[in-house]
Amino acid sequence: MDIIKELKWRGAINQMSDEEGLRRALSDKSVGLYCGVDPTGDSLHIGHLIPFMMLKRFQMAGHRAHILIGGGTGSIGDPSGKKAERVLQTMEQVHHNERCQTEQMQKLFGKDNITVVNNYDWLSKLDLLGFLRDYGKLFNINTMLNKEVISSRLEVGISFTEFTYQILQSLDFYHLYKHNDVQLQIGGADQWGNITAGIDMIHKLEGNKAQVFALTVPLMLKADGTKFGxxxxxxxxxxxxxxxxxxxxxxxxxxxxxxxxxxxxxxxxxxxxxxxxxxxxxxxxxxxxxxxxxxxxxxxxxxxxxxxxxxxxxxxxxxxxGDVKQLTAVEIEQGFKKMPTVVVTAAKKNIVDWLVETEIEKSKRQAREDITNGAIYINGERTQDLEFEIDPTASFDGKFVIVRRGKKKYFLAEVK
The missing domain is CATH 1.10.240.10 (Tyrosyl-Transfer RNA Synthetase)
Known part of the structure; x- marks a missing residue:
């Protein structure tokens, strides 16, 4: 399988360094590659799927995928795509987010050809003097300022903390190259500058013959020009x-x-x-x-x-x-999450009084009219009897009453 050809057909490639060299590497052996995510929240969202779908395709093609959870980089903040400084989270929150994201990734990627790593494991061991002597010396300030990820922030300002993010991400690539035989980093289009900075670092430390590559996915836009997700x-x-x-x-x-x-x-x-x-x-x-x-x-x-x-x-x-009576309580919670919701007691009550008390109907006159005309459905059943007694515990494990007024207007009564 020519995975590069497949990815191009799918419109999944934005930029690629040394395409010819990457093709040779992919055809010669199983290549190690990685994609990273910072634990800024306790869940991933569909925007994260964009680069990770690419990683999944490489995994399915037999290559050795690595997921990097940025416990270290996430503690200082990535300047990419931001107009202002990130608010730093506590380390307790960062570690909680790490655990949540790791569980999600393990579910998506399974156990074959996948390794989950956390850059906190090596970045937390750096000391300031060693960082500056061994790695800071390799980065030219003028080159860093010309990277889009930094230049886009110069007008509003950027802290030294976020300025150093590029060096830390480069260190990640170098660490995985040395310890996990990783040759390829993939990421979103906004990560091109950070990824190529990592390639430059590896070449300076290991020589220009070191085979390392960058591949980014396009910015995903909808047909109307707005951002996907x-x-x-x-x-x-x-x-x-x-x-x-x-x-x-x-x-x-x-x-x-x-x-x-x-x-x-x-x-x-x-x-x-x-x-x-x-x-x-x-x-x-x-x-x-x-x-x-x-x-x-x-x-x-x-x-x-x-x-x-x-x-x-x-x-x-x-x-x-309209046949909601076949649904389970769990499905009701999902399907009616954004429906107008009222809280009711478990007490049985006449339908007219109940509809008015829940404010589903504005008046008893309107309630009687809608019931008589067949416009009211209770738990999926049309109810035209003005003497009908609603039992909130009768359906859906005694947790909910579903009311439909007319063809499409639903209300959820939650029993407390």
Whole structure:
């Protein structure tokens, strides 16, 4: 398999150093490569998937993938993509984030051809004089200032702490080259300056014959020119507690026709033939949204597993049809997370009084009218009896009551 050719077809390469040399290395042997992430939060988000999908493809092709959790670099802050200094986290928070991200990565990458390392293990052992004598001397200030990651910050200012980030990331590459036989670093487009600085450091310390390479992925933009991964509801996280699998599935399902094929190429492992067939369906039968559905299935399964896909599909079907009574309490929590929510007691009560007390209906007159006209559904069942008594503990493990008013207006009553 020509992985470089495959990545180019998928639109996954932005820049590459010494393409010919990298091709030779990849064809001759199993290459060690790495991608890093700083533990600035306790969960990764879909933006992190962009470079890590690249790493996953190399892993699947038999190369030795390394994930670097930046416990050291994360404690000082990467200036990339920021207009101001980062607020430093406590080391306790950094270490907590390290553990959370490591668990997520192990789930995504499994155990074959993968090594997880933490740069805190070697960066924390540096002493100031050794850092300045052994490594600081290798970096020319003028060259560093010309790197986009630094030059973009000069107008507003940058601390010495964040200025040194480039040296620390270079040290990571050097350490992994020496101790883990890593030759290739991959990252986002904004990391090109940091990665090539690492190559320069290795060549100065090991000689120009040292085979090390850089590869970056493009900045991911949507068809409307906005940045991929941001939604009106905020960040789409990989942690199921922050973004439920149903919300995650819906994010991919709702992608624009203009973007969906690009995302299928980048975020799934479908082959060229199947993606070409889906591209044709986008042109000829866009209303069926088959490409979006396949995208949602593939990425959700990769991140959350097959059962999460089944759950998301059940929730979607139930909300569309109104047949919510087949859902479990767990699925209700996912599917109704952003629905209007009220808190109720477990006490049984007449439907008219209950609807008014929960403010689902504005008045008893309106409640009676909607019930009589068949516009009110309780837990998926149309209820037209004005004497009906609502038992909040009767369904969904006694945790919820689902009310639908009209065709699409849902309310969630949470039993406390």
């Amino acid at each position: 941001k939604t009106a509801g905020g960040t789409v996280w990989l942690d199921a507690k922050k973004t439920t699998p149903y919300e995650f599935y819906q994010f991919w399902l709702n992608q624009d026709d203009r973007d969906v094929i690009k995302y299928l190429k980048f975020f799934t492992f479908l082959d060229q033939t199947e993606i070409a067939e889906l591209a044709e369906k986008v042109k000829t039968q866009p209303e069926k949204r088959e490409a979006q559905r396949r995208l949602a299935e593939e990425v959700t399964e990769f991140v959350h597993g097959k059962e999460a896909v089944k759950q998301a599909e059940r929730i979607s079907k139930a909300l569309f049809s």
